[in-house]
Amino acid sequence: MTQTHIKKIAVIGSGVMGSGIAAHIANAGYPVVLLDIKLPDKDLAKGAVERMLKADPAPFMTPRHAKLITTGNLEDDINLLSDCDWIIEVVLEDVAVKHATYEKINKVRKKGSIVSSNTSSIPLEILTKPFGDEFAADFLITHFFNPPRYMRLLELVTSPKTRDDATKIIRDFCDINLGKGVVVCKDTPGFIANRLGIYWLNVAVREAIERNVPVEIADAVMSKPVGIPKTGVFGLIDLVGIDLMPHLANSLLSTLPENDDYRRVYKDFPFITHMIKAGYTGRKGKGGFYRIDPLSKSKTKQALKLNPDSFDESSSYRASEKVSGLASVDAGKAGLRAVLTSPDQGGVYAKAVLFQLLHYAASLVPEIAHNVYDVDEAMRLGYNFKRGPFEMIDELGPQWFAEELVKNGQKVPDLLAKLGDRTFYKVENGQQFFFGVDGTYHPVPRAEGVLLLKDIKLKSQPVFKNASAALWDIGDKVLCLEFTGKMNALDDHVFAAIDQALKITGEGKQFSALVVYNEGSAFSAGANLGLALFAANLALWPQIEELVAGGQRAYKALKYVGFPVVSAPSGLALGGGCEILLHSDHVQAHAETYCGLVEVGVGFIPGWGGCKEMILRFQERERHESDQRTGGKKIWFSPKNTPMYAVRQAFEVIGTAKVAKSAFEAKEIGYFRDSDGITMNRDRLLHDAKKKALELVTNYQPPVPQDEIKLPGASGKYALELAVQDLKKSGKATPYDVVVCESLARVLSGGEKADWTSPIKEDDVLKLEREEFMKLAKQTGTIQRIEHMLEKGKPLRN
Secondary structure, three states: OOOOOOOOOEEOOOOOHHHHHHHHHHEEEEEEEEOOOOOOOHHHHHHHHHHHHEEEEEEEHHHHHHHHHEEEEOOHHHHHHHHEEEEEOOOOOOHHHHHHHHHHHHHHHOOOEEEEEEEOOOHHHHHHHHHHHHHOOEEEEEEEEOOOOOOEEEEEEOOOOOOHHHHHHHHHHHHHOOEEEEEEOOOOOOOHHHHHHHHHHHHHHHHHOOOOOHHHHHHOOHHHHHHHOOOHHHHHHHHOOOOOOHHHHHHHHHOOOOOOOOHHOOOHHHHHHHHHHHHOOOOOEEOOOEEOOOOOOOOOOOEEOOOOOOOOOOEEEEEOOOOOOOOOHHHHOOHHHHHHHHHHHHHHHHHHHHHHHHHHHHHHHOOOOOOOOHHHHHHHHOOOOOOOHHHHHHHHHHHHHHHHHHHHHOOOOOOHHHHOOOOEEEEEOOOOOOOOOOOOOOOOOOOOOOOHHHHHHOOOOOEEEEEOOEEEOOOOOOEEEEOHHHOEEOOOHHHHHHHHHHEEEEOOOEEOEEEEOOOOOOOOOOOOOEEEEEEEEEEEOHHHHHHHHHHHHHHHHHHHHOEEEEEOOEEEEEEHHHHHHOOEEEEEOOOOOEEEEEHHHOOOOOOHHHHHHHHHHHHHHHHHHHHHOOOOOOOOOOOOOOOOOHHHHHHHHHOOOOEEEHHHHHHHHOOOOOOOOOEOOOHHHHHHHHHHHHHHHHHHHHHHHHOEEEEOOOOHHHEEEEEHOOOOOOOOOHHHHHHHHHHHHHHOOOOOOOOOOOOOOHHHHHHHHHHHHHHOOOHHHHHHHHHHHHHHOOOOOO
């Protein structure tokens, strides 16, 4: 599903937000004009693009996308707007500046072009007032969240004068092409996410100060235990910038109603002002609520001692303490109510903060949003809450929450009182509903082209299920393989599920195609390392070898089976998770897919066919490049494959554990084919993968087995080992890197029996993978790397 109305876009304002929006539009493949004011000695827009190319995290999904941005200024290059279909204003939050910008835009924009503002503080009516009904009909607010590439929320605000077709065009484009979760908001201060999010942060800081809660405890409980990102409160403020907080507060205070509860909870603490003046603005400055001890050679982490009245960089910090054994933090496993009813300092703090937030949220519907679902969606997408406020109330029990409010002397919000003993969400006949402001239930909306496994699970049972995987009927004779273990790690249970899928799918069977997909934060982090370490410590070598052989059999079977296999990754797809993609007929990837063969980091080489498939991918790429050079003609002195091209490419990619930081980079590296698809919106991924699987069913022919793989043999292995020794001498490779890379070199070069004139088969390469994998499994260096990865979460350089 694509939209055809928008071909070219302009962004006015090249600050962090404006340039980030331009970059993300370029990520979607659209040409962008980026303009800013003219300065005598500086090209603002050009400089912004140059900075983004060096930034980490990267605004661009691949540096190539920067070429889609044309930069300029509002004086010399204003005519570049004349053929733009959508013009996004991202200038200063000043009405006069915005009006002056619209005056310039209006002189050159084409009739029917759409104009939007990224404001979150100025009412739409004020923005359009001087420019008449025609401008108002083309105008709306599109509030992106920073950074635009990574934050999914887009708040959309329209006026009664905005054209319906303009609203639909922008909504569809932001959803389908930019991958945004579009939430329609009412034109109120801060819209939805920031209205609640800024309130929450202010309450959390104030309660910590007034209750003398250390920042570590506040963040430990106000994070994973309550379904909030691990940064917690103070870590989040450090991340976004302490200096941003006064600006956000002033924006709200200047526009909120006089009786709004934000005015009660807000307090202008002097220590915040002192921190900002001293350069303590968070991670981008000298530190914030946390910092690295400037006098420590070991980079000791320090935490701020909360003093509301003063800040001194020499005495306001102490050594940060790890929070352990706190009942409220551990209670997260038992549910939200268990956290909030814990009598310790963390539980009392969490209850004080969340009760105020949930009460505030329930009081603001329908003032800021049309329904509770939009509020929950905004907080999930804009602040990465696991559950939105009304989902939290449901988990607590709405009636219990209301009773607790009464005990605290607080008024029960009208919407909560109307709900009574019911819940804000319910499931009926496999359909989820939300409680509306009219007192009745309404279906949770799903846009056309959105297919979610979580919805399928509401109305069906798995076709097959075991400890690590499940098979689901997703309709139209398409079967879905879901990984279900921790981090969707792969083991023999997953291979058993694959075997079951093979038995019930194919011509004349229950299903005709297979999609590999799940809705976890990681598609798969690879093999179950804990299981591998356990087996190695007990010297269960036959079991380890069978796990390797079982994965090879399962993946090879998927590659050559008589029906299409489409894999649909999102998030991490590492090691074995990447290898299953390499064996699929087609990959339909979410744009934010981070994949790679990273086994060397834990002392292994790819053992489930990854080495073999990368060789074949790079040989295919070399043949394609040869055809491009020769026009497809056979020329005796220009062979389509050379002995070392594919081997060197595969060796570099696998030996350096190269990870693609987007689906676009995965194509450039070679993990994905040029023909593989990319879906920008995560919620549309399963639909797109299923659609592709059904297309492939017609006249499907499985790939032909590769029984003549030409590899260089001993000479190639020697060349690769020389390269590794050079890296060791220069300090770029550790001693155990050399050991692992020697095993990798043997596999990729084809072993002792291979020779460029004597082709080998796929099974020969798989045998080499198993041999070298097992050799490394018995090495102390590999055990050390596995242990370090499991304990520290990062590779050991031994």
